[in-house]
Amino acid sequence: MKFLLLTFVGVVHLLSLSSGKTIYKNDISQRTFQEIKEEIASYGDVAKAIINLAVYGKAQNRSYERLALLVDTVGPRPSGSKSLEKAIQIMYQNLQEDGLENVHLEPVKIPHWERGEESAVMLEPRIHKMAILGLGSSVGTPPEGITAEVLVVTSFEELQRRAPEARGKIVVYNQPYVNYSKTVQYRVQGSVEAAKVGAVASLIRSVASFSIYSPHTGIQEYQDGVPKIPTACITVEDAEMMSRMASRGNRIVIQLKMGAKNYPDADSFNTVAEIIGSKYPEQVVLVSGHLDSWDVGQGAMDDGGGAFISWEALSLIKDLGLRPKRTLRLVLWTAEEQGGIGAFQYYQLHKANISNYSLVMESDLGTFLPSGLQFTGSEKARTIVEEVMSLLQPVNITQVFRAGEGTDINFWIQAGVPGASLLDDLYKYFSFHHSRGDTMTIMDPKQMNVAAAVWAVVSYVIADMEEMLPRS
């Protein structure tokens, strides 16, 4: 045993630090890490079979082709729309025809917001039609629009400092792009902060890593007790231009028209399919992506790709005649973009069974060539996931990063369930995110093949191992 320990000295050290003792005797039930390692290594042939089928075999390009057919046919699938409803019905049929088990829909009430007609025209210092995209949940303007002078700020701090100047104006945020999670605060809270200081509307520089004059939409949130003012995103280009104009002392006037409207909640569904476990059918590995999208582009990347490699993972496993010990459950969430509405409902409905969830997985950061898996869970579970990822050596994707996440699986992760997500080129992802550029053009069938192989190997092996992933 000691010799073998030495070969995993890094792991042992880490585990010793975190638990104060080695895990071998007590922590992952009675099994040594070496036994688990051997168990995982025994999946080498299965992993190769999955990779061969997905990347080189009959299934290659299948997830891309299936996705293209759906998003070309249905188009974007915003929460509350007919097209989302249609997409759910098509997927329900697709999953049944694919021979998956327990295919069913779980009802959810979801928000219904429509942008309507919208426009923004700079009237001073010169006439300039600006590209905008109203932000999800925003109220509209009166039909004649809102015409007001602009106050350009680059941060919430600057807005506070210049609060007396904001009254009656349209606040334009020209915040720099740092990263999505930081910068998106301007999109989410920009209207509330502007309204607090008396602004009549807010226009937010698109939260994007790259722009070809492309506005990027997304959800925003009003706050009780703060006036609801119309809010839209503008392009990086126009935000920067207005910032330059303001710094030269130009007076900027914009006429903003937004037909945005919130409608009563709509009926929708999370779409579920399974491969039922052979030995512990009540135990679950959940793989998922969301079927809804924003109302521009095709929602091919966000999150068509994630939804379709999740389906593909089950298809690959089924095609190989495999049935894991635990149930593999595919969930295609509804209304993720409105804040994980479908996933919250699912969590409420199923959380009583939380002790049976071995791993929750969501792919919602792109299905380009994966750089690896993001994982959140105990260090013991991480060690196991690292071993599982070593099975993906044939496609050279073995890295396990921190911070597995996803709007839809975070409910479970926060409650202690191990969670995994797929990581890839985020600069590319946030170039197209929530824009009209989110189409099949940026999807690559070969990259999707590899992403699906990673997704299938991880979900299958963890669903089939003798024990559930250990929690903290």
Add this chain to the structure above:
Amino acid sequence: MKFLLLTFVGVVHLLSLSSGKTIYKNDISQRTFQEIKEEIASYGDVAKAIINLAVYGKAQNRSYERLALLVDTVGPRPSGSKSLEKAIQIMYQNLQEDGLENVHLEPVKIPHWERGEESAVMLEPRIHKMAILGLGSSVGTPPEGITAEVLVVTSFEELQRRAPEARGKIVVYNQPYVNYSKTVQYRVQGSVEAAKVGAVASLIRSVASFSIYSPHTGIQEYQDGVPKIPTACITVEDAEMMSRMASRGNRIVIQLKMGAKNYPDADSFNTVAEIIGSKYPEQVVLVSGHLDSWDVGQGAMDDGGGAFISWEALSLIKDLGLRPKRTLRLVLWTAEEQGGIGAFQYYQLHKANISNYSLVMESDLGTFLPSGLQFTGSEKARTIVEEVMSLLQPVNITQVFRAGEGTDINFWIQAGVPGASLLDDLYKYFSFHHSRGDTMTIMDPKQMNVAAAVWAVVSYVIADMEEMLPRS
């Protein structure tokens, strides 16, 4: 001599091959290459002074700031527009205030086309509003638009093969992007080829290296005897989607509305300024860019950058108190985008003096970090230009490529005058070219500093050398 020859063995070899003898005794008048090399080397301090002023000194970021002020103030400057007229007047004043000499305007009649309102909606197989940009010189549609079925082709060859299917249809070209000069043929000739086989309109995949659902406009050409049908560019994304739909057997129907209209020719000007030569004032090195742009974006890259580093070259030389032996002439062309209209007029007016043009330069491929100079001319002249570019060692930009060109200087190059252009990242250039994304956001002051330094060193040294560049 022999020793020195050996140090330039590559050059000698090349020259020997092309001329059948060495150049030293007879070809560049009576001077040896070594003498010329020493003459060029003597500009080392001047080159360093230019670089220091442009890149590290008082002039840094000046061309960027000047450009930003113009294009933010005036916006895009299409041929025949009030904004182009305004830009010319502003530049006329700028150049005078800068203290340049012989600042004047040379009148030109230029085309005046306006796109008007335009839209394209896919009606079948599903409703989808498409982004389009009508192509320059295109006729419009009737007010009610043209509603027709689509024929998607990927090449002119496919269009020929399927000619019987084209009658009464809207031809959609989904040609792959190979490179600009090859692929642009679809934009320029697409409508004529479609009309020849009976199509009622043509929609052309944007000629672009990269897309975020961005249409890219540009000029197109009708042909006598072929019906003039409306033509616009669509996004790469929509062209690919329609191609997929067609390959699945979907019937595609589009309603195209274009308010495009050609107006009578407008009055315009080439804008000229000089630093008059001290010894051979009648001899000229011409540096140039075009002031007009397409009617979308800001024309910051195409060709604001080229125009403003050309101005900057003269400013830098003047600021250093330099006056070359030959006249340095800045020309800001008008109506380049309509096919070098201003430049053709200039050529007609000045070609009698062609023997006095030592070098014509145009920057119209971006002013990002230069990869080097493109040069067309005799091998002897190339050798000299290579020596001049070695003066730019301090900014590490010394390469001389083939094929110096520019719509506006090609008239001179084809008549035997040596020509030079600035080369940089063409993938980036054609990501934004003729799109709404051509704005100050993609311009980088530091890169423009370096581009201006290259431009100033080359133009100054060649204007100041004892002899003109040798022709073939």
